Structures are given as C-alpha cells and as structure tokens.
Amino acid sequence: MTLVYIHSENGLSKAAKEVVTYAKKLGDGVSVITNGNTAADVLTQLGEYGASSVMVDRSVSIEDHQQLLDLVVFAAEKTGATTIIFSHDLTAKAIAPRLSVRLNAGLVSGATDVPNESNAIRVNVFSGKAFGFVKVNSAKRIISLLPNSIQPEITGSACGVEEINSGAATGRIKLITTKKPEGEIPLPEAELVVSAGRGLKGPENWGMVEDLAKSLGAATACSRPVADIGWRPHHEHVGQTGVAIRPNLYIAAGISGAIQHLAGVNGSKVIVVINTDQEAPFFKAADYGVIGDAFEVLPKLTEAIRKFKAGQN
Amino acid sequence: MKILVCISKAPDTTSKIAFTSGNTSFDENGVQYIVNPYDEWYALVRALELKETLGGNVTIITVGNAVDESIMRKALAIGADDAVRIDAEPKDAYFTAMQIAAFAKNQSFDLVLVGKETINYNGSQVGGMIAEALELPFVSLASKLDVAGDVITLEREIAGGVQVVEVSTPAVISCAKGMAEQRIPNMRGIMAARTRQLTVVPAVEIQELTSYVLYDLPVAKSACKMISPDNMDELVQLLHNEAKVI
Ligand SMILES: Cc1cc2nc3c(=O)[nH]c(=O)nc-3n(C[C@H](O)[C@H](O)[C@H](O)COP(=O)(O)OP(=O)(O)OC[C@H]3O[C@@H](n4cnc5c(N)ncnc54)[C@H](O)[C@@H]3O)c2cc1C
Secondary structure, eight states, X not given: OEEEEEOOSSSOOHHHHHHHHHHHHTSSOEEEXXXXXXXXXXXXXXXXXXXXXXXXXXTSOTTOHHHHHHHHHHHHHHHTOSEXXXXXXXXXXXXXXXXXXXXXXXXXXXXXXXXXXTSOEEEEEGGGTEEEEEEEOSSSEEEEEOTTSSOOOOOSOOOEEEEOOOOOOOOSOEEEEEEOOTTOOOGGGOSEEEEEOGGGOSGGGTHHHHHHHHHHTOEEEEOHHHHHTTSSOGGGBBSTTSXXXXXXXXXXXXXXXXXXXXXXXXXXXXXXXXESOTTOGGGGGOSEEEESOHHHHHHHHHHHHHHHHHHHO | OEEEEEOOEEEOTTOOOOEETTTTEEOOTTOOEEEOHIIIIIIIHHHHHHHHHHOOEEEEXXXXXXXXXXXXXXXXXXXXXXXEEEESOOOSHHHHHHHHHHHHTTSOOSEEEEESOOTTXXXXXXXXXXXXXXXXXXEEEEEEEEEETTEEEEEEEETTEEEEEEEESSEEEEEOTTSOOOOOOOHHHHHHHHTOOOEEEEOOOOOOSEEEEEEEOOXXXXXXXXXXXXXHHHHHHIIIIISOOO
C-alpha cells in the first residue's frame, strides 16, 4: 500500500493531484491522508487520479508540524503502507525527515520521476546542476515529489472519503501568529514565473515586472543581489542559495545569468531572457532571447500578452 | 547558552560539476570545498551573535574525513569556540544525523542549529532527523531567531506564509536566509584557528538508509532563438505554438 499525504485547504491543489498520480504509477493501492477544510465531495475526486480511499482528520492543523507527523504515522500504521509520498514543499521539509527516523524508512527528497528499472529514483543534486539516482535500502521508503515534475492524470473514478479522528496530540511549538500574503502565487508551485535583476535599477521600477506577471498569471522572482539590497522580499530570491524552481516558463529581465542564479532555475522547461548585453551568460541557457532594454521590452511584452489573451476569449 | 552548529562541506558555488567511475561518484578533481553557505552565513553567524549577547559557547560539528578539517578551521576563524569531527564518510543524511545525535545526546545543548540544506545534495533532511532522534522540537526553515531566558522565538516559512512561533530550549532549528549576515573572518581569527585543537570522535555503527547509485548531467540546451525587441507578438506566438507554455 502507498500512503499519500496532501494538504487540502480550500480545494485540491495541482500538487495534490500530482502526488496521487505519482503514487498510482508505483503500482500498489493508494490511500490518501489529509487534514484540510476541503469538503468530502471534493476530496472524493482524488479517486480519479488513482486514490482508492481518502481519510481526513479535520482536527489536525497544517500549522502544527508535530501533530501532522503523528497523523501521518497513525495513517501509515492503519494502512500498513510501505511507501509514503509527500509533495516536496515546506510541510514535507518539516515532517518527512522526522518520519524517516520514526519509521526507519529511507527518505528520497525532491524526486523528479518514478523509480527506474533498477528501482533508483531521480533527484536534482548540486542545486540543479546535475541529477542523482537514489536507492532506498530499508523496507519502507518515503518519497517527496518535486512540484511540477509530472502531470496529473485521470485514470479512475471517485473514491470513498472517511472522516477520522487520529487523536494526534498538539505539539510543543507554540503558534503566535501567521501572516499569509493574499492572492500571491507561491513561487515553488508557480508554472509561470517573471523574474528580474539588478538591470531594473531600483525597486520603483518593479511595476513593469508585476504587470507582466499579472497579464500571464505568473509569480514574481528576483536575483540574489536584488533581495539582499532589499528591493524585493527574500522569499523571491531564486538560485543556488535561494529557492530552486522549475516552472514551465521562466522570463528573466536584467539578470546576467551567473552560475549560482542558473542553478536555481535551469530546471525550467522554457527560459526567455531579456538583456541589453548580447554577451550576457544567461543567453546560453535560454530558449528565446531578446537583446533590448527591459524598460521598453517588458511593457511591450505585457501588451502583446494582453492582446493574445483577449484574442483567445 | 550552549549551542551546537552542524556544518557540512560543499563544493565552491563556481565549481564545475562532473562525475567519475562510470558516473557513480562526484569528480573532486580541482574542486575547492567551502563551508556550506546556509550553515556558515545563517546558522553559525546567528549562534555567534547569540553568544555575544547572552554568553555561552558555540561548538561546530561535522561528519567527515581528515581532509575536511579546513572547513572546521574556517568556522573557528569566524568565531566558533570548539570544533568536533566525527571520523566517518557521511554516507547519507540519516547516517550523518544519527552520528550527530549520538554525540549531542548527553551534552545538554540548548540549541542545535543546522543550515536549511546543503548546496550539493539539497535534501533538507539532517535537522529534522537529529530532532527526532533526540526527541526535541524541530523548527524548520527559520528566518529569524531570538532567545529570552529559555524561550526561543522564531519566524519561519510555512506553506503560503510566514509563521511566528515560540518553543522552549532545547530545540533543533534549521536556518534560512534572513537570520544573519555573512561574516568575513579577520587575519587574527584565521591565524589563531590554524593551531587550535580539533576534537576527533569515532563514529558509531549506523546503517545508511539510502545510497546514490548514479549521477547524470542535464543535456545542453540547443541554441537560443533571438527575437527582435520590436516584435513581442512573435515571441508570444512562439511561446504559444512552439513552446506550448502559454
Ligand atoms: C556563494 C554564492 C551564492 C550565490 N547565490 C546566488 C543565488 O542563489 N541567486 C542569485 O541570483 N545569485 C547568487 N549569487 C550571486 C551571483 O553570482 C550574481 O552576482 C547575481 O546573480 C547577479 O545578479 P543580477 O544578474 O541581478 O545582477 P548583475 O550581475 O549586475 O546583472 C545585471 C544584468 O542586467 C543587465 N541590464 C542592465 N540594464 C538593463 C536593462 N535596462 N535592460 C535589460 N537588461 C539590463 C546587464 O547587462 C546584466 O546582465 C551567489 C554568489 C555567491 C558567491
């Protein structure tokens, strides 16, 4: 049996559908454990992606990692699962390592594919500069799947949803406050990203970047120096020492393409680079390049996107 | 305040990444090792700041071989008081974490700090594993850390936001950007660190849970298609029809 943990606040995320699809591909039966506010008649759709049953414990908070860990342990024991799957997000980073020790189960973090014929699982290593293939030596295993590595696939039909009470106790970490920026697309999950660097000259010029992002429905990102000097918030910093992302489309304006920056973005399917300097190293990693001034190109591109979107409707 | 900071070596960020022995091991030829940036810039520096305001002692620990002593000396040069090396090849995150937990078990550290992840294996695993083995609370990906008495206040990233939490010592914390600023060691620190005694501890018997069996490099991109800055409609069409990403 494969157990999948998903976080289902306000509906089913793409990441949730990805992990259930992934679990289905492993061949065993798939049980899902979750704890969000999503209604049972929505959770039942997880069956379409391969789940045979869903358990939901609404008393467990997403914000209490210790309680969440106990919930997953409870579900693992109940289902007798030998494989446990997470999406490789902040929740998985907090609880999967503890679970690994608790269950004596090898942990593969950031898987990008299903196990190959020799049962090794591909992950990104050296901050995206290379791949590694990891084998698990223990009887049980835990895999956290990098978002946007596989596409959700509908293969089945609605499944049963069971409301449970695991009795998981609250943890020792006391929550004081939570700040949730409204309406922003979280960068690691974004399929489209618009990013800018020092070439933008100052924080007052980011309106162009945000306009383009808005026209596309994209998240925004930046290079490290831009976050360091405080032009943009730290969580937007991508690269080897920031967030590693792999969107379908990465548009970079006024970023030189230093090796440490590329490390965090070279898993992107398509890269568009806008730079005044035709020698900028980023062009070597790009699929489409525009040699030009971001101050002129970004508004023109936004305009072209708006026109395209209007034509589609 | 007694603080343990776990540090790992990592290849310099400009290193050429290549593999040997039929792509089964990392090619160390010409590679310069540094202290993993998250461990140094955030975990170690914040530990030193806490010591400077609250008093106490900062010990750094690494699991590695004798050749890794250069990174221990770097940490001493920045300001750590003691340096411990568990004498073993760090086989996987579990092996490494269990070695550190075995060392820390009876030493009553108030805080155990790790970096968010290493820049070579990017697993983000060691901190949580140490916490579980020591049965301590684990706060992942903290970007702020303050201590008053035995209460630690932290800011950390969670799914879709930032959370402020409190936890009592002892605890294990993984440290991310925002927590501190990089410190450059001065000449006196570097000279003093050269002759400092390093503690070497034998490894305990642990079976690793995972192994890297093969590596591979991404295929190089084909040539970049250039588009005139005056023709953004063409770019949009290419993204739609050719790349199929919008
Ligand atoms: C240990 C270490 C870790 C690092 N980690 C990271 C990391 O995680 N992420 C990261 O990003 N960096 C990282 N760096 C820094 C990295 O080496 C580069 O310094 C940084 O990425 C450069 O940022 P930038 O491209 O915004 O700025 P610059 O290098 O200054 O480049 C600005 C670019 O903008 C172009 N430009 C200027 N004006 C315009 C205009 N009007 N229109 C269009 N283009 C214009 C210029 O031609 C230039 O190419 C790290 C460095 C080290 C040493």
